[in-house]
Amino acid sequence: MERAQKIRxxxxxxxxxxxxxxxxxxxxxxxxxxxxxxxxxNAHVVGITGSPGAGKSTLVNGLIELYRTTGRTVGVLAxxxxxxxxxxxxxxxxxxxxRHAEDPxxxxxxxxxxxxxxxxxxxxxxAIHVLDAMGKDLIIVETVGAxxxxxxxxxxxxxxxLVLVPGMGDEIQILKxxxxxxxxxxxxxxxxxxxxxxxQRELIAVLDMSPNxxxxxxxxxxxxxNVYEPAKFRKGIENVAKTILDHYGxxxxxxxxxxxxxxxxxxxxxxxxxxxxxxxILNRLITEGEIERMADQLLRxxxxxxxxxxxxxxxxxxxxxxx
Amino acid sequence: MERAQKIRxxxxxxxxxxxxxxxxxxxxxxxxxxxxxxxxxNAHVVGITGSPGAGKSTLVNGLIELYRTTGRTVGVLAxxxxxxxxxxxxxxxxxxxxRHAEDPxxxxxxxxxxxxxxxxxxxxxxAIHVLDAMGKDLIIVETVGAxxxxxxxxxxxxxxxLVLVPGMGDEIQILKxxxxxxxxxxxxxxxxxxxxxxxQRELIAVLDMSPNxxxxxxxxxxxxxNVYEPAKFRKGIENVAKTILDHYGxxxxxxxxxxxxxxxxxxxxxxxxxxxxxxxILNRLITEGEIERMADQLLRxxxxxxxxxxxxxxxxxxxxxxx
Numbered sequence: 001m002e003r004a005q006k007i008r009x010x011x012x013x014x015x016x017x018x019x020x021x022x023x024x025x026x027x028x029x030x031x032x033x034x035x036x037x038x039x040x041x042n043a044h045v046v047g048i049t050g051s052p053g054a055g056k057s058t059l060v061n062g063l064i065e066l067y068r069t070t071g072r073t074v075g076v077l078a079x080x081x082x083x084x085x086x087x088x089x090x091x092x093x094x095x096x097x098x099r100h101a102e103d104p105x106x107x108x109x110x111x112x113x114x115x116x117x118x119x120x121x122x123x124x125x126x127a128i129h130v131l132d133a134m135g136k137d138l139i140i141v142e143t144v145g146a147x148x149x150x151x152x153x154x155x156x157x158x159x160x161x162l163v164l165v166p167g168m169g170d171e172i173q174i175l176k177x178x179x180x181x182x183x184x185x186x187x188x189x190x191x192x193x194x195x196x197x198x199x200q201r202e203l204i205a206v207l208d209m210s211p212n213x214x215x216x217x218x219x220x221x222x223x224x225x226n227v228y229e230p231a232k233f234r235k236g237i238e239n240v241a242k243t244i245l246d247h248y249g250x251x252x253x254x255x256x257x258x259x260x261x262x263x264x265x266x267x268x269x270x271x272x273x274x275x276x277x278x279x280x281i282l283n284r285l286i287t288e289g290e291i292e293r294m295a296d297q298l299l300r301x302x303x304x305x306x307x308x309x310x311x312x313x314x315x316x317x318x319x320x321x322x323x
Numbered sequence: 324m325e326r327a328q329k330i331r332x333x334x335x336x337x338x339x340x341x342x343x344x345x346x347x348x349x350x351x352x353x354x355x356x357x358x359x360x361x362x363x364x365n366a367h368v369v370g371i372t373g374s375p376g377a378g379k380s381t382l383v384n385g386l387i388e389l390y391r392t393t394g395r396t397v398g399v400l401a402x403x404x405x406x407x408x409x410x411x412x413x414x415x416x417x418x419x420x421x422r423h424a425e426d427p428x429x430x431x432x433x434x435x436x437x438x439x440x441x442x443x444x445x446x447x448x449x450a451i452h453v454l455d456a457m458g459k460d461l462i463i464v465e466t467v468g469a470x471x472x473x474x475x476x477x478x479x480x481x482x483x484x485l486v487l488v489p490g491m492g493d494e495i496q497i498l499k500x501x502x503x504x505x506x507x508x509x510x511x512x513x514x515x516x517x518x519x520x521x522x523q524r525e526l527i528a529v530l531d532m533s534p535n536x537x538x539x540x541x542x543x544x545x546x547x548x549n550v551y552e553p554a555k556f557r558k559g560i561e562n563v564a565k566t567i568l569d570h571y572g573x574x575x576x577x578x579x580x581x582x583x584x585x586x587x588x589x590x591x592x593x594x595x596x597x598x599x600x601x602x603x604i605l606n607r608l609i610t611e612g613e614i615e616r617m618a619d620q621l622l623r624x625x626x627x628x629x630x631x632x633x634x635x636x637x638x639x640x641x642x643x644x645x646x
Contacts, residue, residue, distance in 0.1 A: 030629055034627045034630060037627035037628075038624040038625075038627070040624075041622075258622065262622055265618045265621035266614065266618055268628040269614070269617055269618065269621065269631060269632065270605070271628070272628035273604070273632045273635060274601060275632070276629065276633050276635070276636040277600065277604060277632070277635070277636045277639070278597060278600060280640070280642055281596065281600060281640075291589065295585050295589055295592065298588035299364075299581065299584055299585055299588055302361075304356070304360035304361070305360075305588070305591040305592050305594070305595035306353055306356070306357050306599065307357060308592060309592065309596045309598070309600070310599050312596060312599070312600070313596075313599040313600045313603070316642060317600060317639055317641070318640070319639060
């Protein structure tokens with residue numbers, strides 16, 4: 001309980017350690033997350049995604065600076081769905097952001113895949129709760145790439161910002177991954193480059209053709225130029241910062257925030273059911289060496305996976321799978 | 324049983340319908356997959372992945388043509404982890420491959436995400452079994468992109484081919500997704516373009532630095548030029564076709580094929596346990612409206628997900644999650 005209290009007081013070291021424990025799926029972490037849960041739900045969660053090299057980190061930097069000047073507290077989770085093998089090398093550009101760590105009201109943490117697939121998504125969800133319980137007004141979750149995992153992580157956000165760069169040809173990839181449908185705001189970064197207007201026109205055209213899933217909110221296509229330093233003075237970035245807050249205001253005034261929260265709750269419930277129901281069974285099967293025995297049977301063609309799984313279900317479940 | 328028999332006889336219409344049923348997660352499909360399971364394990368499964376625009380489909384076309392001239396039967400699954408929304412539009416370039424459909428020994432099928440995340444991976448695994456039971460010597464599984472889902476799908480393959488193109492800057496993204504570690508063969512496509520030698524050098528350098536996870540197999544970096552038509556005459560493609568077969572020979576002679584099969588069996592068992600244990604519980608909770616009641620509790624901050632999930636586990640499981 002002491003740990004939960006420290007989180008609520010905004011203690012950075014406790015929060016960092018808790019997030020690391022969450023990544024490692026440590027059992028103590030689960031208890032603390034449970035304790036802080038009723039103190040969450042107050043932050044505005046902003047997801048920022050786009051291809052590598054789109055300039056997301058710089059954009060996030062600029063946003064942090066701007067929000068800090070208005071007195072808002074900010075938490076940042078930079079999420080890298082990288083394999084453990086390549087993990088260390090590519091997080092380099094995150095280090096720049098860490099300089100905000102000197103500001104006690106800005107909390108920045110990198111998260112990367114450590115173990116099993118899907119574990120990261122859940123860990124990010126829990127880390128958002130930690131930052132929320134710390135009392136951060138805004139939580140920015142930045143992800144790299146445009147895979148399904150990013151889409152899942154973006155489901156945690158109230159406002160999703162998709163960052164694109166002209167001439168990178170990543171539009172198709174983004175379309176493919178289904179990120180476009182979940183974006184509330186489009187930002188064309190490095191908009192001093194050639195191809196900006198073309199990309200902007202194309203995006204607007206695709207948006208016009210797309211089914212309206214955002215209610216009265218029409219996702220705007222904003223531009224940010226790359227030419228001014230420091231980041232907060234970049235042309236267009238103030239507009240991005242403002243539009244992000246506008247979108248939250250829109251959610252609040254249209255009662256869609258609750259819907260957003262509900263969706264997230266269902267996701268979390270699903271994750272929790274996996275860890276409370278499937279994992280203990282798997283652990284037992286592994287400990288008892290039964291998984292290996294079943295794998296042998298499968299290899300010899302003596303059984304098929306569904307038959308084996310139904311037998312396990314029959315042993316551990318109080319309902320049958322036919323129900 | 325009749326359906327399973329028809330699959331074993333190589334009936335294309337039955338196979339197509341079964342794969343569609345697998346995608347739709349139809350209960351009848353499960354039974355048929357179970358019946359054909361003991362007739363699988365004979366095909367060489369080749370995964371081909373890489374960014375959009377890397378020329379994978381053309382490469383696959385060339386490989387099909389070459390393998391057909393040696394009398395091998397070929398099955399192709401072109402997998403598109405696209406959201407349902409964008410699904411239809413981007414499968415266009417697959418249509419070219421369908422012309423092989425006139426050859427009864429070539430079976431080509433596109434698969435795309437229809438429903439829930441993760442469902443596609445499992446569906447692809449089952450579809451591979453279908454092609455295997457049909458008696459295809461080679462099964463080529465082509466995926467687009469470099470996300471975690473592609474990595475999962477590639478886990479089904481005995482031989483993984485990663486296709487790259489010079490000057491597309493997709494190396495980093497591939498490194499990030501962890502595909503590089505699982506690739507057995509690298510192919511630089513469109514190798515008449517500038518930057519080929521640089522990319523080749525870089526790949527070899529990264530491979531030299533990487534931990535050796537492939538035993539005695541050293542992943543080669545091959546090149547295919549874009550300038551000859553038809554596809555099978557492209558410079559370098561014969562070497563790719565040969566190296567793919569060499570890799571399989573290497574697996575067989577090093578007893579690593581069994582390891583490969585075992586890993587796949589464990590994956591499938593995990594999927595089967597999810598559908599036999601977690602899904603019936605979820606279905607019941609949904610039918611009884613309990614999921615909605617729990618979501619309400621979460622929204623009002625009256626409970627946390629783990630506490631709710633533990634209560635569900637207590638109700639439906641014969642072991643407790645603490646065990």
